[in-house]
Amino acid sequence: RWEKKSGHLTPGPLIGEGMFGQVRRAKLRTPEGELAVAAKTVRVEDSQSYRDFYREAAILVAVHEQNSNVRASNIVRLLGLITKSREKYILLEYAPKGDLLGFLRSVKNRDGEVLHGNLLRYAVHISRALQELERLKIVHRDVAARNVLIIANNVAKLADFGLARDVYASTQYVKTNNHGVEEFLPLKWMALESIETGEYTCESDVWSFGVLLWEIATLGNDPCFDDKVHVTFLQMVGILRQGIRMKRPPGCPEDLYRLMRACWRDVPATRPTPDGLEERLLQLMGALFPDEAIDM
Template sequence: MFGRVIQAQLRTPKGDITVAAKTVRSEDSQTYRDFYREAAILIVVHEEKDHDVRNSNIVQLIGMITTSKEKYILLEYSPTGDPLWVLRQFREGDGDDQADLLDRFLRYAVHVTRALGELERLRIVHRDVAARNVLITVDDVAKLADFGLARDVYTTADYVSTTQDGCHKLLPLKWMALESIETGEYTCQSDAWSFGVLLWEIATLGKDPCYDGRIQLSFLQMVGILRQGIRMERPPGCPEDLYRLMRSCWREVPATRPTPEGIEKRLLQLLPHYVIEMETAL
């Protein structure tokens, strides 16, 4: 939301490599804070001693450009784009078999749970887990990206405009946990809630989240709906076990929501045997 991304060539001693270069849309203090926050979080992830770039499901940080007038975060380039576009293409008549498509995207969902597990170990919360913020690499691996809203848990159209602490912000209301909407509290458990909405996006082939028959809702309306125990309905054709997993992510008490490890285990149980074997071998 704060930046624009261009495809670029990075010159290195070993030759040019294609990268995604992310810069700011406007030069104001809030935009730069978001820009440097994303960079700082990616640096923390990549400098963690157990981080393995080759097997990580978090988008790879290539480097930063900070000495020129235009600042850039350089990320690995993912030519396939985000899964939301692929889902919507199918809904408009792309022609793939729906069962095969669900298996494919549940495999991507497993990859995202692994990214969330990595963030949980570092005590970082993403704050904007959604299909639009996942990238599919050339190797057909899903990676969590766009950390513009991410926060360390120890610090204080899809986005709804609001003012918090005197600052104008755009927040992904329909992906947010109840406690995040009410009190601004973000934890790894609130990321689990958002992941449940991502699963709903997969099951609906990329439809906009809809609560109580309404797509457009205010903060007060969302709080009222969620406080009544109302959640998004099971999408047509969605397996009951998958919907139960979504509902477990949307439990009101954060501590009762499943962990990334627990979500991954349940997703693998939903996949065909051959997919389970493939995921175990990764």
């Protein structure tokens, strides 16, 4: 069902690239006609890159095969896989508006630092994606604005279930050595228990969601702890162990910041659930933007 013929794919321009992975806009020939897709592939042919590639493919297949209403999902839609040719691809729905981080920064450049209710709707969409993953017992491990795509009908979808730390490289990831294995980790989005023990759960995804809310409230600023934009592994543990959290962004409503802080509680079981996040966000939007017509 998922395997497509490599001859049916016409790769186009590069739309995202990191040290190990890349994404191209492409055209896929189908019985219904030509379809615009995002084609993800590995760039460096090593075991770690292929492990991430197959992990992402397996998770997306599992999500789609257990989800009865894929079109209504807030997880990026899988359209096919090409694994039997030398060039291997994961084929995903194309997001013409790009990722949420770039979108937030374009809003800031256009409108200045004004938080619109329509931006919080994207947070609601991602809380729904986390609900889907919780039901499927899948942990994302890298919930962040750079890994959220805005598709054509202005819906936000959670993407990047494996190649995320490779396709979007650079400053957001810190190199660590874990039992002799070098990894690139999104430290400033990670829960304390994930940094300390390597444990990832639905609750650690909720912590990362709190950082995503902070990104939305700042219209795409880079997370900053204790006035430091760049932190090492040990610095991050020390900062969080002292109870230090990111400050309330200028102009951020107190109730929204309170929700972020709830996501960053030390004890995982005391953080909001994905269902609770959606409920609280909808209440907040009604209170903060009563006159804004927000299409959910």
